[in-house]
Amino acid sequence: MKSHWAERLRHAMHSQADALGNLLVEGFHYLALFAIGGAVAWAAGHTFLGMFERGQATIDDILLLFIYLELGAMVGIYFKTNHMPVRFLIYVAITALTRLLIGDIQHNHKPNMGIVMVCGAILLLAIATLVVRYASTKFPSPPANVPGRSKVGDSASLGDQP
Template identity: 30%
Template structure:
C-alpha cells in the first residue's frame, strides 16, 4: 500500500510530536540530574540511593541518545532502568520492607536480569535483518 498525502502529513506531524516529546524528556532529565546533584551538595553526603538515582538518569539519557541516533529503541534499556529502579527502592526502603516483599523485589530483579540475558542471546543467535534484500543476499 502506498501512502497518500494524508498519511505522509500525519507521519510528518507525528514525527514532530515525537521529537518534541524526546527533547522535553531530555531537558527534564538534565534538570533532574542538576536537582539531584544540588540535593547531594546541600546534604553534604552521597548515599547509595543518590548514586542509583543518578544511574537511573544516566540510563534514561543513554536510552534517548540511542533512540535519537538510530531511530529504534532496544527493549533492554527500559529493563535496565527497571532493575536500577527496583534496586534503588530496595536500598532506600530496606528498613521498612518485610521479608516477603524483599524476596519479591529480589526475585523481580532476577527475572528481569534473566529476560535481558534471553533477549541478548536472541539478538546474537538470531540477528535482525533490516530489509528483505539483505536477507536474500545473506543466504
C-alpha cells in the same frame, strides 16, 4: 481511459498525505524526545543540587543518578537509531529495585519475604535481559528502508539492537 487521470490523482493525493503524515509523526517524535531528554536532565540536575546542598551523597542518590543516566542513554539511542532499547528499560527496573532493596535494608534491618520477592524480581529481570539479548542476536531487526532511520511505525522501530 478516463479512470487513468483519477488513478494518478489518487496516487498523488495518497503520496502527499503520506508525506505530511510522516512529517507530523516524526516532528512529534523529535519534540517528545527533546522534552523527555530535558526532563531527565532537569531531574538529574535537581537531584545533584540536592546532594550538593546536603553536603553528602547517599547510595539512594547515586542509584537515582544511574537511573537518570540510563534514561538519558535510552533517549539518545532512540534519537539516533529510532529503535527502543528494551534492555535499557530492564536496566532501569533493576536499578530501581536495587535502590528499593538497599533503602529497605538500611532503614528496617529486618529480613522478611519482601526482600526475597524484590531479589526474585531482580533475578527475573536479569534473566529477561539475557533472553532479549539472545533474541536480538539470533533474530535481528530487518534493516531500515532509509539509511540511518527506520520508518516511523515500522515493526523494526520497536526492536532491540544488540
